[in-house]
Amino acid sequence: MLRIAVLGVGRIGRMHAANIAAHPRASLAGVFDVNEAAATEIAESLATVKFAAAEDAFASPEVDAVLIASSTATHADFIEMGVAAGKPVLCEKPIDLSLERVDACAAKIAGTSVPIMLGFVRRFDIGHRAVKQAIESGRIGELHQLVITSRDPGMAPDAYIEVSGGIFRDMTIHDFDLARYFLGEEIATVTATGSRLVNPALMERCGDYDTVTITMATASGKQCLITNSRRAVYGYDQRVEAFGSAGMITTDNKPLDNTRFHGAGLTGQAPALLDFFIERYDDAFAAVIGEFVDAAEQGRAPEVGFADGREALVLAEAALKSIAEGRTVSTSEIG
Numbered sequence: 001m002l003r004i005a006v007l008g009v010g011r012i013g014r015m016h017a018a019n020i021a022a023h024p025r026a027s028l029a030g031v032f033d034v035n036e037a038a039a040t041e042i043a044e045s046l047a048t049v050k051f052a053a054a055e056d057a058f059a060s061p062e063v064d065a066v067l068i069a070s071s072t073a074t075h076a077d078f079i080e081m082g083v084a085a086g087k088p089v090l091c092e093k094p095i096d097l098s099l100e101r102v103d104a105c106a107a108k109i110a111g112t113s114v115p116i117m118l119g120f121v122r123r124f125d126i127g128h129r130a131v132k133q134a135i136e137s138g139r140i141g142e143l144h145q146l147v148i149t150s151r152d153p154g155m156a157p158d159a160y161i162e163v164s165g166g167i168f169r170d171m172t173i174h175d176f177d178l179a180r181y182f183l184g185e186e187i188a189t190v191t192a193t194g195s196r197l198v199n200p201a202l203m204e205r206c207g208d209y210d211t212v213t214i215t216m217a218t219a220s221g222k223q224c225l226i227t228n229s230r231r232a233v234y235g236y237d238q239r240v241e242a243f244g245s246a247g248m249i250t251t252d253n254k255p256l257d258n259t260r261f262h263g264a265g266l267t268g269q270a271p272a273l274l275d276f277f278i279e280r281y282d283d284a285f286a287a288v289i290g291e292f293v294d295a296a297e298q299g300r301a302p303e304v305g306f307a308d309g310r311e312a313l314v315l316a317e318a319a320l321k322s323i324a325e326g327r328t329v330s331t332s333e334i335g
């Protein structure tokens with residue numbers, strides 16, 4: 001039984017805590033949140049203990065591993081504390097908003113054999129796994145082009161956007177990771193376009209964008225197109241298309257159910273899409289915990305780790321530089 005403590009039980013931490021409690025070879029060893037009411041609520045509902053401080057979770061002999069789902073600014077410190085304590089860490093994305101802080105963290109934990117996993121959940125989606133399998137098995141031949149569409153159902157609250165680090169570090173970071181996962185080789189160039197079409201006043205104030213398109217290429221010429229919007233009125237839009245020399249494979253959105261309505265003047269009307277990421281990636285979030293438990297038990301590197309978190313952030317920085325300078329940016333220029 002792997003005893004896992006959860007730091008941060010907000011929107012995503014409470015979902016992870018429940019998934020840990022439901023895993024057959026894991027148990028929830030306790031929770032800590034600076035918001036005491038949230039910690040009390042989750043400790044009571046999941047019948048676990050509440051730590052008085054994060055340090056207590058890392059020091060506790062009753063804790064084998066730690067899941068970090070607190071606010072982004074805490075991640076790098078908590079990763080360092082986990083490694084110092086010799087406890088495997090599963091950390092939500094991003095490692096930090098600053099590449100300098102990520103590199104300082106990397107230097108501090110260099111050479112560690114403590115498993116560190118990044119919560120890039122989309123790699124664990126069953127449809128995305130099937131696309132990866134089709135690429136690796138050669139079913140679509142040589143991969144030539146990848147198209148990733150990722151649109152949120154609606155703008156997050158202003159307060160969230162203001163501290164999010166911007167769309168590339170907060171939202172596209174998932175798509176950057178997915179692109180690397182599918183392409184199977186590092187991305188050499190990034191060209192980005194950013195617009196303020198959904199909430200121009202907020203975006204202007206934050207120096208952010210709500211509508212972005214990114215084109216990327218690997219050194220061997222494989223291409224990837226990512227489109228993001230902070231608001232799709234029809235719901236959480238998550239699709240992937242992988243096109244190769246021998247075919248194409250796509251994954252589509254997940255509707256609430258698989259019915260189709262046909263009536264006068266109308267055929268094939270599908271239900272609304274699952275809203276939002278916790279529902280759409282429900283199975284994938286459970287699989288993230290499964291991979292973390294397996295890696296921690298086996299003392300091996302998880303399928304997605306610290307270096308993947310850093311590379312996704314490099315792509316975010318390249319996209320920002322591309323917009324700022326109005327040109328294609330080589331990833332070798334970053335960091």
Ligand SMILES: NC(=O)c1ccc[n+]([C@@H]2O[C@H](COP(=O)([O-])OP(=O)(O)OC[C@H]3O[C@@H](n4cnc5c(N)ncnc54)[C@H](O)[C@@H]3O)[C@@H](O)[C@H]2O)c1
Binds near residue numbers: 008092
């Ligand atoms: N993988 C994904 O799809 C995904 C989705 C959403 C959020 N995230 C990431 O997860 C993290 C949390 O996001 P959220 O949406 O749950 O935010 P949230 O604001 O709902 O929850 C964050 C929680 O962390 C707590 N916290 C802040 N500082 C803390 C500290 N020092 N120690 C312990 N707890 C602390 C807050 O009180 C809050 O309860 C962010 O880094 C975010 O980028 C990942």
